[in-house]
Amino acid sequence: MAPANKKLILGPISPAAPGTLYQQIVDGLKREVSEGRLKPGASLPSFRQLAEDLLVSVITVKRAYEELEREGIIYRRQGLGTFVADLGHDRSREAKLNVAQELFREAAQEAAEAGLKQSEILELAQKIIKGK
Amino acid sequence: MNNAIEIRGLVKNYPAFKLGPLDLTVPRGAIYGLIGPNGAGKTTAIDLIFGMGKTDGGEIRVLGLNHQRAEVQIKQRAAYVSPDLNFMVWGKVGKAIRFVRGFYPNWDDAYCATLMKAFGLSDTDKIATLSFGAKMKLSLLLALARRPEILILDEPTTGLDPVSKQQVFAELLKAVEDGERTVLISSHSLSDIERFADHVGMIKNGKLLLEGRMDEVVDRFRMAEFFSENKTPFHNRDGFIVLKRNENRWHALVDQKTSGQDWLQTRGAENISLTRLTLEDLFVALVKEEEVK
Incomplete structure (x- = not known):
């Protein structure tokens, strides 16, 4: 057996964090x-x-x-x-993009339901990206 | 032989309680969580596996062996831990270890020393003055150091603080690391069982309610909230349990295999929202059902 990578460090796994x-x-x-x-x-x-x-x-x-x-x-x-x-590496990046797209879509929908106009949604997104 | 324990049609009659007919399948290499309300029959089932008490029907196979005909072999290869075990008579931890190790050819001294350290026990500790949790750890140590192929634990974490509990589960994960050894654990700490057990079996009133891979069992069910204008369209049925109702607003446990979103919609439910459950939520919903009826 090839020696397994024992240095693998993942963030803490907790039921309190989002996701299973x-x-x-x-x-x-x-x-x-x-x-x-x-x-x-x-x-x-x-x-x-x-x-x-x-x-x-x-x-x-x-x-x-x-x-x-x-x-x-x-x-x-x-x-x-x-x-x-x-x-x-590519697949993982692709998968991340898919998730990001889905989350953006959801966020946009929530924002629209909250009555935000398209320009306001973009403004909000920019604020978040720049860290407020 | 892929199953460490196979129970088929097990029956045991007591004046006030009937166990079974019970089927249980514990796959080899797994940590199996046996859960159920008090008095469900968990301890009865576990005791019968170990030949404590005579069965009134059915069969128990441990490592492919008949539990009665091969009792001695099984007892050599399987270990049992319960909060009722009492090692006080040996006085000190070291003496208890020296006594027990003599019975088991597979006893692993190095592993025993590692466990002593992990559990914070020492040879010179007086057993009588150990805390409840430390006694439980000693009991577990005496079972683990035998390197049993099957480890059966009845309520091993009762009365343990969260740190001790984590130490115990960490050792159990190590114990199954080679994929050959199996752990059967009965417990009420459902969040621990959900996190650490690979398979789960839920029993109630002496019968198996559910069994399977932990992730599949937990994933199968959802807590449903929905609205319905119909007055009485929703009754309990297989895979659908009403938990609460307030006028036209319903809360129910649904088995997605039979009573998921589509089924609810065809029955006129509106604004359906489905939420994932923890094992504990699932347990409460399934056990409460009986009381509602």
Whole structure:
């Protein structure tokens, strides 16, 4: 077996944070990949190691890995382990863009329902991007 | 053999309580949370697995072995931890460890030492003066250091503070790390079970209500809020439990497999909002149902 990357550090996983625990792991790993801390080909810890590390059930980590695999961000090799895909960086960025788009759409709708005009919505978005 | 424990049609009759017919399937390598209200039959089921008491029907297979015919083998390969275990007679922690280790060829001294450190126990601690939580940890240590293939824990975190609880679950996750060992845990700390257990079985009145992968079980249900002008169109049925009703505003637990958004809409529900549940919410909703009827 290839030595697993034990240096993997994810943000704290908590039921108090938004999203389910498995979603938080998915997002955390995507962040590591999209920000380049996990490079293509890098090996990931086993389900069970990561579960121990994050203090969550094995099934939670398994589900997160399955989702990342479906999205093409990581891949598994029987008996060897789990690795970041070559396209992982792009895919992860793409996935993030999709999420951002969806959130913007939702935000725009909420703002419109609150009675904001298009110009006011853009103003609000600019304010937020500039950190108020 | 992919299941560590298989219970099929288990029945046990008491004058005031009937367990079963109960089916349980505990997959190998998993942490399995057995949950249910007080008096549901959790401890009865666990005791029967260990040959404490005779069954009145059905079969229990542990590691593929019949629980009665292979009792000795099973007891060597499986360990049991309960808050009722009492090690006081040995006086000191070290003496209890030396006594217990003699029975088990797989006893792991190095692991035992690691656990002592993790649980803050020492050889010279007097068992009688240990706190309740420390006694529980000792009991768990004596079971874990045997390196059992199956570890069965009855309410192991009752009375433990949050830090101790986390230490216990961290050790359980380590115990299943090789994918060969299995943990069956009965507990009322549902937020812990939801976080740490891979599989869950919920029993009530001696029967299995639900069983499966934790994420799938929790994902299947939603708390629904909706409005309906019809006077009495919604009754409890399989996968739909009314929790509260205030005129035309309803709260219900819905099983998305049978009673999701589409079903509610065809029944004339409006402004439907569905919310995810925690295992605890689900438990409360399912257990309360009985009381409403």
